[in-house]
Amino acid sequence: xxxxxxxxxxxxxxxxxxxxxxxxxxxxxxxxxxxxxxxxxxxxxxxxxxxxxxxxxxxxxxxxxxxxxxxxxxxxxxxxxxxxxxxxxxxxxxxxxxxxxxxxxxxxxxxxxxxxxxxxxxxxxxxxxxxxxxxxxxxxxxxxxxxxxxxxxxxxxxxxxxxxxxxxxxxxxxxxxxxxxxxxxxxxxxxxxxxxxxxxxxxxxxxxxxxxxxxxxxxxxxxxxxxxxxxxxxxxxxxxxxx
Amino acid sequence: xxxxxxxxxxxxxxxxxxxxxxxxxxxxxxxxxxxxxxxxxxxxxxxxxxxxxxxxxxxxxxxxxxxxxxxxxxxxxxxxxxxxxxxxxxxxxxxxxxxxxxxxxxxxxxxxxxxxxxxxxxxxxxxxxxxxxxxxxxxxxxxxxxxxxxxxxxxxxxxxxxxxxxxxxxxxxxxxxxxxxxxxxxxxxxxxxxxxxxxxxxxxxxxxxxxxxxxxxxxxxxxxxxxxxxxxxxxxxxxxxxxxxxxxxxxxxxxxxxxxxxxxxxx
Numbered sequence: 082x083x084x085x086x087x088x089x090x091x092x093x094x095x096x097x098x099x100x101x102x103x104x105x106x107x108x109x110x111x112x113x114x115x116x117x118x119x120x121x122x123x124x125x126x127x128x129x130x131x132x133x134x135x136x137x138x139x140x141x142x143x144x145x146x147x148x149x150x151x152x153x154x155x156x157x158x159x160x161x162x163x164x165x166x167x168x169x170x171x172x173x174x175x176x177x178x179x180x181x182x183x184x185x186x187x188x189x190x191x192x193x194x195x196x197x198x199x200x201x202x203x204x205x206x207x208x209x210x211x212x213x214x215x216x217x218x219x220x221x222x223x224x225x226x227x228x229x230x231x232x233x234x235x236x237x238x239x240x241x242x243x244x245x246x247x248x249x250x251x252x253x254x255x256x257x258x259x260x261x262x263x264x265x266x267x268x269x270x271x272x273x274x275x276x277x278x279x280x281x282x283x284x285x286x287x288x289x290x291x292x293x294x295x296x297x298x299x300x301x302x303x304x305x306x307x308x309x310x311x312x313x314x315x316x317x318x319x320x321x322x323x324x
Numbered sequence: 325x326x327x328x329x330x331x332x333x334x335x336x337x338x339x340x341x342x343x344x345x346x347x348x349x350x351x352x353x354x355x356x357x358x359x360x361x362x363x364x365x366x367x368x369x370x371x372x373x374x375x376x377x378x379x380x381x382x383x384x385x386x387x388x389x390x391x392x393x394x395x396x397x398x399x400x401x402x403x404x405x406x407x408x409x410x411x412x413x414x415x416x417x418x419x420x421x422x423x424x425x426x427x428x429x430x431x432x433x434x435x436x437x438x439x440x441x442x443x444x445x446x447x448x449x450x451x452x453x454x455x456x457x458x459x460x461x462x463x464x465x466x467x468x469x470x471x472x473x474x475x476x477x478x479x480x481x482x483x484x485x486x487x488x489x490x491x492x493x494x495x496x497x498x499x500x501x502x503x504x505x506x507x508x509x510x511x512x513x514x515x516x517x518x519x520x521x522x523x524x525x526x527x528x529x530x531x532x533x534x535x536x537x538x539x540x541x542x543x544x545x546x547x548x549x550x551x552x553x554x555x556x557x558x559x560x561x562x563x564x565x566x567x568x569x570x571x572x573x574x575x576x577x578x579x580x581x582x583x584x585x586x587x588x589x590x591x
Contacts, residue, residue, distance in 0.1 A: 100579035101586060142568060144575040168554050168568045169331070169362060189528070189550065190521035 085154055086116040087289035088140070088258055093149035093164075095132070095139055109135045112149070115291075115308050117258075122280065122290040124304035131310040133293050137262050139163070140291060141181045142171040153179065155257045176204050181260040182251035186243040188236045195221065195231040198249040205254030213253075220249040224275055240267040252279050259283055261292035265299050277302045332398065333360040334505060334537050335384070336405075340393030342376075342383050353379040355561040357393070361505070366531055366538045368548035368569065370584070371558035377541040378429075378509050380558065384408070384539065385426055385507055386416050399423065400504055421448050425498030425506040429513060431490035434497070435482045441468065441493055442478035448501045467496040471526060488519035492526065499530065506531075508540045512547060524550055545588055549573060557581045 095110040109132040117123050125133040138144040140151060142163050151163040155178035161170055175181075180201075189197070198217035199210070207213045221231055224245040230238065235246050244267050251259065261280070265273045273296065280303045283290065294300035300307075342354040354376045361367050369377045383390045386408045395408040400423050408416065420426065428434035435444050442464035446454075449463055465475035471492040473485075482490050491511060498506060511527065512520040528551055531538055540551060548555045548569055556566035557578065565578040576582045 097575075098577075100582050138574065143570045145567075145571060145577070168571075171568060172553055187549075189525065191525045 084118075086118045087154055088115070088117040088291065089150070089152040089154070090115040090136075090140070091150045091152070093136070093139060093146055093151060095135055095144060095146045110139070110146070110310075113310065117289040117291055119257075119287045119289055120284045121305050122284055122292060122303050124300045124307045125291065125293050125310055126300075126307045127310040133310055134262060136310065137181075137260050137291065137293065140258075140260055141179065142166070142175070153258055177206065178257040179260070180251050180254065180256035180258075182247055182262065182264050184244075184263050184266060186235055186247040186250075188234060188243070190234065190236070192234055193232045194226065194235045194238070194246045197235065197246055198253055201250045202253045205256075207254070216253055217249065220253055221245070223279075224249055225272055241269070241272070244268060245272060248276060248279070252283065255283070255286055256288055259288050259290045261290060261294070263293050263295060265294070265296050273299055331362050334363050334398050335359075335361040335539075336396040337384060338394045338396075340380065340383050340390050340395065342379050342388060342390050342393075352376075352561045354383060354390075357558075357563050359556060359563070359566065361537050361539060363504075363537055364535050365554065366536075366540060366552040368552035368555045369539060369541045369558060370543065370545060370548050370555055372543060372584075375558040376561040377543075377558050379561075381507050381509055381539060381541050385420070385424070386411070397505070421451050422501050423503050423505060425503040427491075427494055427498055427506065427508040427511045429510040431482070431487065431494045434494040435490060437482055439481075440479045441473070441482055441485070444482060444493060444497045445500050448497065452501055463500060467500050468493070470499075470530070471496045472522075486519075488515050488523060491515065491523055495527070495530070499534065502534065504535075504537060506536050506538045508538060510541055510543070513543065527551060545573060545585065557584065 091114050093110050093113040097107040097109060099105040099107065113136060115123065125136060127133060135144060139146050146164045149164060152160050153163060153174060154160045155174065157177050161174055163171060195214060195217050198220060199213040202213040202216060203210065218231065226242060226245050230242065235243050248264055265276050268276065277299055280290065294304065337357060337359045340354055340357040341352055344353050357380055359367065369380060371377050379388065382388045384395050386395065390409060396405045397408050399406050426434070436447070442461060445464040445467050446460040449460060454460060461478070464478050468475045468478060473489060473492055482493055485493060512523050515523065524547060530536065540547065542548060552569050554567065555569040555572045557564050557572065557580065559580045565572060565576065565581045572581060573585055576585050
């Protein structure tokens with residue numbers, strides 16, 4: 082068996098430069114190192130503004146970085162450093178090995194909840210459209226999303242309903258690295274338990290997981306260890322700052 | 325999927341520049357633009373009016389000259405790289421109506437307004453040698469249906485269609501020969517918001533289903549977010565930033581991109 086970690090973050094540095102504020106520099110990550118192995122779940126902890134979400138976005142490739150390395154080792158391809166990867170490499174990794182459950186669902190006009198979920202399976206290589214829909218339906222049922230909503234675009238759903246669609250989308254394709262940004266924030270106790278089960282199943286399959294869980298009960302249930310982010314200059318979330 | 329891991333680009337643009345006739349010295353519509361487009365990829369070109377987006381698209385299409393600069397395209401027929409601007413005019417036109425599509429901002433510029441909807445869809449097929457009337461009708465109906473137009477209106481003039489319908493007809497007219505590269509110039513601007521959403525979703529579905537590669541010029545960052553895996557930002561004729569769409573929009577590096585992103589209500 083390959084004993085190298087699935088995710089290996091080495092000395093990651095991320096500073097936001099706000100050109101609209103006279104080039105104000107916000108150093109958010111200053112040398113973050115973190116390794117996560119197969120089947121392991123690491124919770125990012127630390128007060129707000131320490132860069133937990135920023136790190137997650139770097140790990141998905143939505144944010145760039147000035148220094149350091151983010152190695153992702155997947156079975157299907159060679160190790161890839163997300164800091165220096167080309168857009169094509171990042172896109173291929175996202176299709177095949179990297180999944181991200183963000184806090185908010187980006188809804189598309191006219192695309193139903195079921196399609197939003199099934200689409201992710203098809204992108205990840207499922208060739209049978211019907212099977213993709215069946216699995217999407219299974220997940221939405223497990224997450225107790227009322228069946229009457231499956232055929233509707235999620236734009237008008239409540240926060241908790243949208244989040245469940247988002248979770249189903251994140252779990253439908255088995256990823257080697259799964260990023261969870263507050264996956265249970267607006268869920269009730271019953272659905273939190275479903276999410277905990279889904280996380281446990283993913284770990285059993287060997288998925289490496291990095292998560293932000295403000296819900297301590299969920300964190301204690303799924304995390305093998307915590308990684309504390311601290312002591313960058315306490316900075317406001319840069320994009321809010323921009324807006 | 326693994327065959328896509330290190331694909332060759334379909335389009336390779338190097339150091340493209342264009343100057344309008346009579347422009348002041350030092351003023352370029354497009355200056356030193358380089359980009360690649362990969363199979364199955366949608367690349368958005370964003371920037372404000374006058375930034376050179378449409379000129380760049382027209383240069384790539386070979387409709388206006390570029391000096392200096394080169395546009396290379398990997399032809400489907402033999403997978404050979406061809407220099408678009410060095411092709412004889414006849415061959416470039418042949419390429420433009422078989423392997424390429426071009427969706428104009430104003431549908432009236434991309435349609436023949438004096439012939440029927442069906443004839444508009446059938447034109448490229450006829451140019452490609454299809455002469456059987458029923459086959460042309462059948463394709464006309466099929467493609468009208470694919471772009472959510474009522475196929476029973478096949479004999480109507482595009483003049484009888486609304487703006488959004490005309491735009492969908494223009495898309496059908498382009499896709500009927502199964503091009504593998506589609507260039508779109510602001511395909512949704514000038515339409516009502518609800519019509520825009522429908523058209524965007526249709527483009528999104530068609531691009532995915534037909535495995536099209538597309539260059540989409542837009543001033544609307546939401547369009548880029550919805551349709552494009554990669555985005556390129558232009559300002560004063562130059563490409564100031566390009567990369568993954570979510571990275572360009574969520575972690576913009578160039579001062580101009582930061583201004584653009586912070587200037588919209590919901591990017």
